[in-house]
Amino acid sequence: MFDWDDLRFFLAVARSGSTLAASRALRVSQATVSRRVTAFEERVGATLFDRGPSGYSLTPRGQALVEEAERVEDSVRRLEDRLDADNRHLAGEVRLTTVESAASAWIIPALARLREKHPDIAVDLITSDAYLDIASGEADVAIRFGDRPDDPRLIARHLVEMEECLYAVRDMVVHLGRPTGAADLSRYPLIVSSHPRERFERWIADNIPEPKIAHRINTLSGELAAVRAGLGAAMLPCLMGDAVKGLVRLLPPIESLRTPCWMVTTDRARKQPPVRVVIDTVVDEIQRQTAPPESAAARSHKHQRKRAARH
Numbered sequence: 001m002f003d004w005d006d007l008r009f010f011l012a013v014a015r016s017g018s019t020l021a022a023s024r025a026l027r028v029s030q031a032t033v034s035r036r037v038t039a040f041e042e043r044v045g046a047t048l049f050d051r052g053p054s055g056y057s058l059t060p061r062g063q064a065l066v067e068e069a070e071r072v073e074d075s076v077r078r079l080e081d082r083l084d085a086d087n088r089h090l091a092g093e094v095r096l097t098t099v100e101s102a103a104s105a106w107i108i109p110a111l112a113r114l115r116e117k118h119p120d121i122a123v124d125l126i127t128s129d130a131y132l133d134i135a136s137g138e139a140d141v142a143i144r145f146g147d148r149p150d151d152p153r154l155i156a157r158h159l160v161e162m163e164e165c166l167y168a169v170r171d172m173v174v175h176l177g178r179p180t181g182a183a184d185l186s187r188y189p190l191i192v193s194s195h196p197r198e199r200f201e202r203w204i205a206d207n208i209p210e211p212k213i214a215h216r217i218n219t220l221s222g223e224l225a226a227v228r229a230g231l232g233a234a235m236l237p238c239l240m241g242d243a244v245k246g247l248v249r250l251l252p253p254i255e256s257l258r259t260p261c262w263m264v265t266t267d268r269a270r271k272q273p274p275v276r277v278v279i280d281t282v283v284d285e286i287q288r289q290t291a292p293p294e295s296a297a298a299r300s301h302k303h304q305r306k307r308a309a310r311h
Contacts, residue, residue: 004072004076005036006036006039006040006043007069007072007073008026009022009033009036009037009040010037010040010065010069011066011069011070011073012026012033013033013037013049013056014056014058014062014066015152015154015155016152017054017055017057018055018056019033019034019037019056021152025267037049044061044065046059046061046062047059047062048061048065049062067158070157070158074157074280074283077270077276077280089120090118090120090121090273090274090277091118091121091274092120092121092272092274093121093122093123093124093274094121094123094124094140094275094278095123095124095126095138095139095140095141096123096124096125096126096139096140096141096142096143096278097125097126097128097132097138097139097141097142097143098125098126098127098142098144099127099128099143099145099220100127100220100221101220101237101239102145102237102239102261103125103127104240104243105237105239105240105243105289106143106282106285106286106289107125107143107282107285109285109289110281110282110284110285110286111123111125111281113281113284113285114277114278114281118277121274121277121278123278126139131144134154134265134266135151135153135154135266137269140265140266140269140272140275140278141263141264141265141269141275141278141279141282142262142265143159143262143263143264143286144156144261144262144264145162145259145260145261145262146259146260146262147260148260148262149264153266154265154266155264155265155266155267155270156262156263156264157262157263157283158260158261158262159261159283159286159287159290160261160286160287160290161258161260162237162239162258162260162261163237163238163253163254163257163258164200164235164236164237164238164253164254164257164258164259165235165236165238165241165249165250165251165252165253165254166185166233166235166236166249166250166251167227167233167234167235167236167241167244167247167248167249167250168188168227168232168233168247168248168250169227169228169246169247169248170246170247170248171230172188172230172232172233173248173250176188178248178250179250179251181251182207182208182251183207183208183209185207185208185211185233185251186209186211186212188212188232188233188250189212189213189214189215189231189232189233190204190208190211190212190213190214190232190233190234191214191215191216191217191223191226191227191231191232191233191234192204192213192215192217192223192234193216193217193220193223194216194217194218199256199257200235200257203254203256203257214231214232215231215232220236220237220240223236224236224240224241224244227241227247228244228246233250235254235257239289261286263279263282265279
């Protein structure tokens, strides 16, 4: 068995890449960190770090454990936040940045819930495809898509995999016919980003014979507006396309275009109660929206438990 402190030491080394940096963050000696990490590996029964001249790097087993440990860490911090919220009034400004599709689908609903409980926390929401420098304080929290940030000053928690689909208006699908495969998309005028999206353009080249590029537009909101106007089909995040009435998925989500989503912050920002409450609220909203549908068997089991509890 292990306790929360085991995970704290493990995560500190995983994030910083060294026992020295972890010891400074935890305010203990380097020897204590080394001893705790070694003891944790013995309890787990696996080597979690490769030790080298450049520091500590995660083994595959260690990388798998990071995500589980971060979920435990998140649960502990949420409990702390709820206890804090019961005992103090929270106020302050929190700067949060993400792309516009995530802002409209996830962040705005989360802010509505946040305002109900904490009306004096003001969130400065910055929507941009550019990455603000979180480590330097340009924002307190980011919801990012792509590779895990490798800056040791940042804390990154994996949230979900974002899927993308080609969408068109229903009338266009009726007129051109619903495609049964990528080759059928040759019939459709395509709307693509004017900023090169290498994976999507490679997918087009590899899968659509003689693609018809009708328009290039430099924002996702512009691409969405063009699709809604019936100008063609565009690749959109499912969280954006599925929310618009009248749009139709032309094909299932494209596996090669799945993109990991991360919550990114710093340890310093995360220790501020308003920032932690904003993170908790946003993460709750994302998990609520992206949770898989409950199966019929699970619903039946839950119903039976409720009935048993009443009797």
